[in-house]
Amino acid sequence: MLTSDLQKYRLGLFWFTNDLRLKDHPLLVRAAQQCQHLLFIFIRDTQQTRGNRFVSSRMSANRSLFQLQTLQSLNLDLKKLGQALFYAEGAPTAIVEQVINQLQPDAIYRSRQVASEEKRPWQQLQSQFPNSKFITATVQNIYQSDQLPVSADALPDTFSKFRKLVEKTAPNYGEVQIQAAPTSLPPPPKPTALSDHLALVAVDEWHINPPAQPGQSNKSAVEPLPAKAGEEAALNYMQGYFKTSAASHYKETRNALDGEFTSTGFSPWLANGTLSPNQVLAALGRYQRLHGRNESTYWIYFELLWREYFQLYALKHGDKLFQLRGITNKPVTGCLYGERLARWINGTTPYPLVNACMNQLRETGLLSNRGRQIVASCLIHELQLDWRAGAYYFEQQLVDYDVASNWGNWQYIAGVGADPRQGRHFNLEKQQQMFDPEGEYIAKWRGDVGDRGAFIDSVDAADWPTNQPVDTSGGTLQ
């Protein structure tokens, strides 16, 4: 940083999104150095949480509560540095516009967003306020764009091609550098500047109970949530993981449906940015230096590279991420048959393994990767529903919801995304034999619903009651 860059702005507006941490946050460090005062805000976009024709709401009580608890934790961390976090609900463009008009910040900071819905308000504000400085940086990826062999626009259409290119040229993942948290922050603007006319509420004023999701009560959230919120909790969990030998066996255990440390469990924090992928890689590098590198330790990087791929994929494909034909423009069918969707959601399909997974998802806000693949395949192939209904339901439920990973993976399984085999159809019976041979998982999550799950549909197309049990043997993939 040039000395002329130091404190060159009277006031900066720092807009947190899915980067809710202080450590390893280069954009935050930059804002702290460039501004004499900083205002920290977080906006919940109510357009994005409201329901649509696929789901009644795009954010469950579990996901909402995890986000709000994370904001409380971030506020406490900011307070230790003499700062505070402000919160608003509504349309981000309108809220930020109001703040800019009233407080006239010289610079607005926000980490780079990959999906079209998140990018739009930033672009609108830039054109509305051409004289303001809009400063952004990539803080949620492993690599900066200049470290990658290809730009997002030229991203290969399959993950394998991308991985091979990256592994040839990108810096060694075991030697990533992470940035310390700032030791001090510029103070907030004077409280009088934050007049009542602004839609901002100090997170401090929530006291114990964060606001409920509009039209919903946080009371319906399961407590304790599957992950403890906040940066300190994330780092403690990650250190706990690497204290065990789990990383050395990751590749053999990662497909399990359940169980502590079978996979890393980092996703809730990676998704809201309390943890950065590079913090994980730095910890993985330390682990490898102490205990040796093997295929399993490498595979943690491999999976994080999938995440990286989907972030770039979202950047490249924009609105196509959410379209029925995906990025392939391949004609696909898929209906919105309410009864089938309700059975899938409520775990009352003819497939006990699917039911168990859906119960776990609904009740905890999390599901293993294998479970996600199984239920997605069932929705698309056995139930023949529009894959976007499943993707929106996952968006609603998942505590680790990440727009790029979720929609990219759904497209992959639906055959309209980055899959060279053009879709995945899992054989449900074989999956059960392989991953739950004793039926323990199905019993734990009450997947066997007996007669209630005997039929896919209660009536046929002419509204006659059906009496034929479905073929439960599933499709082709093991």
Ligand SMILES: Cc1cc2nc3c(=O)[nH]c(=O)nc-3n(C[C@H](O)[C@H](O)[C@H](O)COP(=O)(O)OP(=O)(O)OC[C@H]3O[C@@H](n4cnc5c(N)ncnc54)[C@H](O)[C@@H]3O)c2cc1C
């Ligand atoms: C239909 C479907 C929807 C999904 N939706 C999401 C989502 O909304 N948010 C999300 O974080 N992941 C999503 N995934 C990917 C994956 O299932 C989760 O990242 C993983 O289960 C999280 O558990 P973990 O942290 O223990 O993962 P681990 O197996 O320990 O992997 C380590 C990290 O690598 C990344 N990762 C692993 N697998 C994938 C993958 N297939 N795609 C992208 N990143 C991956 C995650 O950040 C994960 O935390 C989805 C997968 C499918 C099949």
